[in-house]
Structures are given as C-alpha cells and as structure tokens.
Amino acid sequence: MVINRKVLMLLIVVLTASGLYARQPVTENLVLITLDGYRWQELFSGVDSILMETVEYTRNPDEIRQRFWSQDPLERRMKLNPFFWGVLAAHGQLYGNRKFDNRVDCSNSMWFSYPGYNEILSGYADDARITSNNKINNPNVTVLEYLNQQPKLKGKVAAFGSWDVFPYIINRERSGIPVNAGFELALGNKLSDREKFLNELQLQIPSPWSSVRLDAFTHHYAMAYLKKNKPRVIYIAYGETDDFAHDGNYSAYLKSAWQTNRFIEDIWNFVQATPGYSNKTTMIITTDHGRGEMPLESWRHHGKDVEGAGQVWLAVMGPETDARGEVNESMQLFQHQIAQTVAAFLRVHFAPAHPTGNVISSAISSVTR
Numbered sequence: 446m447v448i449n450r451k452v453l454m455l456l457i458v459v460l461t462a463s464g465l466y467a468r469q470p471v472t473e474n475l476v477l478i479t480l481d482g483y484r485w486q487e488l489f490s491g492v493d494s495i496l497m498e499t500v501e502y503t504r505n506p507d508e509i510r511q512r513f514w515s516q517d518p519l520e521r522r523m524k525l526n527p528f529f530w531g532v533l534a535a536h537g538q539l540y541g542n543r544k545f546d547n548r549v550d551c552s553n554s555m556w557f558s559y560p561g562y563n564e565i566l567s568g569y570a571d572d573a574r575i576t577s578n579n580k581i582n583n584p585n586v587t588v589l590e591y592l593n594q595q596p597k598l599k600g601k602v603a604a605f606g607s608w609d610v611f612p613y614i615i616n617r618e619r620s621g622i623p624v625n626a627g628f629e630l631a632l633g634n635k636l637s638d639r640e641k642f643l644n645e646l647q648l649q650i651p652s653p654w655s656s657v658r659l660d661a662f663t664h665h666y667a668m669a670y671l672k673k674n675k676p677r678v679i680y681i682a683y684g685e686t687d688d689f690a691h692d693g694n695y696s697a698y699l700k701s702a703w704q705t706n707r708f709i710e711d712i713w714n715f716v717q718a719t720p721g722y723s724n725k726t727t728m729i730i731t732t733d734h735g736r737g738e739m740p741l742e743s744w745r746h747h748g749k750d751v752e753g754a755g756q757v758w759l760a761v762m763g764p765e766t767d768a769r770g771e772v773n774e775s776m777q778l779f780q781h782q783i784a785q786t787v788a789a790f791l792r793v794h795f796a797p798a799h800p801t802g803n804v805i806s807s808a809i810s811s812v813t814r
C-alpha cells in the first residue's frame with residue numbers, strides 16, 4: 446500500500462501537537478550530585494576575604510584574589526560558582542542562604558559524612574545506627590535502592606563517588622546498584638577507550654588521600670557511564686572539597702569548588718543536548734554537612750562539636766522546577782526531605798521501613814500535592 450505523503454505529514458503534525466498540549470513536561474531521569482562538606486558560606490557569598498588573606502590557609506593569595514575576588518558580593522560568588530549563579534540561578538532554585546533566614550539543616554546530630562549521606566539517600570537521620578564513617582553496609586534502604594526495585598527503573602540506577610565508603614552507604618551488596626567509588630576501576634568487557642585510559646591514569650596519578658580519589662576520575666567515569674548506559678537515575682558524589690578543607694588548604698578547596706562547577710556544567714550540557722534526557726531530566730545538588738565559621742580555624746572542621754556544621758544547602762533544576770533562583774524567604778528545610786523529593790520527581794512513592802521527611806513541594810511545580 447502506498448501511503449499518501451501529505452496524510453502522513455498531517456498525522457505527524459497532529460500527534461506532535463497533541464503530545465505537546467496534552468501533558469506538562471515531566472521528569473523521566475534524575476541526576477543527584479553532592480559536594481562533600483562544601484559550605485553554604487562560599488556558595489552564597491564566594492571566597493571569604495579573611496581566609497584568603499590568612500597565609501596559613503592561602504599560600505598564594507595573589508592568584509586567588511585574581512581568580513575569585515571581587516568587592517561586589519554577587520560578582521564574587523559568580524566567580525567561584527559559575528554554574529550555580531550563571532545557569533542554575535536563572536533556571537532553578539537555590540535554598541540555604543541564611544542571610545534571608547532560608548535554612549537547610551541536617552536533622553542528624555553527627556554532622557559528618559556517613560550520617561549525612563545516609564540522611565540524604567534514605568531520608569532518615571539514623572543517629573542510633575549510623576554513628577561512624579566505618580565501612581558498614583547501610584541497614585537503611587536508600588531511595589536509590591528503592592528506585593532500583595521499581596520495574597520501570599530496574600537496572601537503570603548507578604552511583605559514582607570519590608570516597609571509598611559509598612559502596613557501603615549504598616549497600617551495593619544488597620541493592621545490586623553498580624557503584625564505582627574510591628579507587629575502583631571501570632570494569633566490564635565493553636570498556637571505551639576513555640575508560641581504559643582513566644583506569645591507567647588512576648593507577649599513575651597519586652591521590653593526596655588514602656580513601657578519596659581526585660574528583661576528575663569520578664566525574665569522567667560517571668560521564669562515560671552516562672553516555673554508554675543511559676541510566677535513568679545517576680548519583681555522583683564529589684569529595685575533594687572536604688579533604689582539602691581538612692588539610693587546611695583554602696586555595697585548593699576553592700579551586701576544587703570551581704572545577705566541580707565546571708563538571709556539573711558538563712553533565713548539564715550533555716543532558717540538555719541528548720535525546721531522552723533533554724528537558725526530561727531534573728538535577729538535585731547538595732552537600733552532606735557544613736563546616737565551622739567561628740573561630741576562624743573551624744572552617745577546616747565539622748562534627749557535632751563544631752558550631753554550624755549541620756548547616757547545608759540545596760539546589761534543584763529541571764523541567765518541573767519553577768525558576769525562582771535564590772530563594773530569599775524565611776524557610777526551614779531538612780536534609781531528610783531530599784530522598785522523598787527525588788522519588789516524587791520520578792513518580793514513585795518512597796515507602797521504606799523507616800520514616801522519611803516530606804517532599805519539598807516548592808521544588809516541584811507540576812506534581813499534584
């Protein structure tokens with residue numbers, strides 16, 4: 446049978462139009478990103494002038510001043526966080542600027558990494574069981590594991606992290622989620638040339654730390670996986686910011702934060718340019734804990750004895766998130782709300798055995814709530 450070309454064209458136009466007008470854009474994929482121990486102070490105000498001028502923390506103040514300083518606080522934060530203030534502020538939402546009494550806090554009382562990542566991923570502050578950074582399989586089911594159990598998402602969830610405790614936090618053994626973290630190499634028999642090269646380089650470039658690799662490896666392994674496997678949900682956990690801060694190296698902490706902005710921009714550009722992801726992907730970015738502010742030296746530290754280390758921040762962007770930019774109203778959000786929010790974007794009701802925080806409804810415009 447010969448199909449009339451005019452009829453075919455008309456059919457395509459009608460179908461496209463009805464698709465466009467019949468439903469609102471929805472999230473089909475989600476990218477969750479964390480920057481370990483990155484302070485809201487630098488995210489919202491840029492480089493700290495006192496830390497920058499303290500030679501103990503900044504050995505190269507001229508270079509840092511040149512790259513990141515401006516008298517204008519808005520320009521200053523843009524110089525350090527170009528993705529957040531250049532792209533995300535225009536199209537998404539940023540929570541946690543305490544100058545506006547807009548607060549995001551850990552609800553766990555530990556204020557260090559495993560308890561923070563557990564709270565983000567499971568939606569539950571488990572102060573009774575998650576009390577150390579030890580490599581213990583997480584007894585709590587994370588939202589990643591829960592999503593991976595849904596028929597529509599099974600096998601389409603993956604995680605990449607710089608810290609070698611992530612296979613335990615995500616409970617790789619029980620969840621079956623592919624996790625590449627710490628100094629693990631890309632595995633499998635269909636490795637791309639890029640993955641093979643990353644495997645070689647990772648063995649050749651010494652990391653400054655014993656349990657955390659440099660973030661460029663995590664980033665490029667994750668990008669390679671995204672391109673090859675097209676997961677629906679990917680979690681990427683960058684780690685350098687926390688370790689450079691512990692080292693007391695403010696210059697490296699800043700440079701790492703800037704570079705992570707570039708990495709996130711890479712991911713976003715890839716997502717927006719790729720059919721299947723473009724305009725169907727929500728990105729959520731946050732941190733596991735804050736750090737101190739006063740006394741000055743406490744910027745290096747966190748934990749329950751460090752004032753302010755439970756203060757965090759959160760950013761959301763995607764097809765269902767209103768472009769409010771920096772949210773400047775008085776508000777209180779908690780880290781335990783992130784997991785349920787991740788699930789809500791993917792139209793899954795996250796119902797694990799433990800209690801969870803509520804969906805952050807202001808972040809999702811088109812969900813009936």
Ligand SMILES: [Zn+2]
Nearest residue numbers: 482687691747
């Ligand atoms: Zn730390």
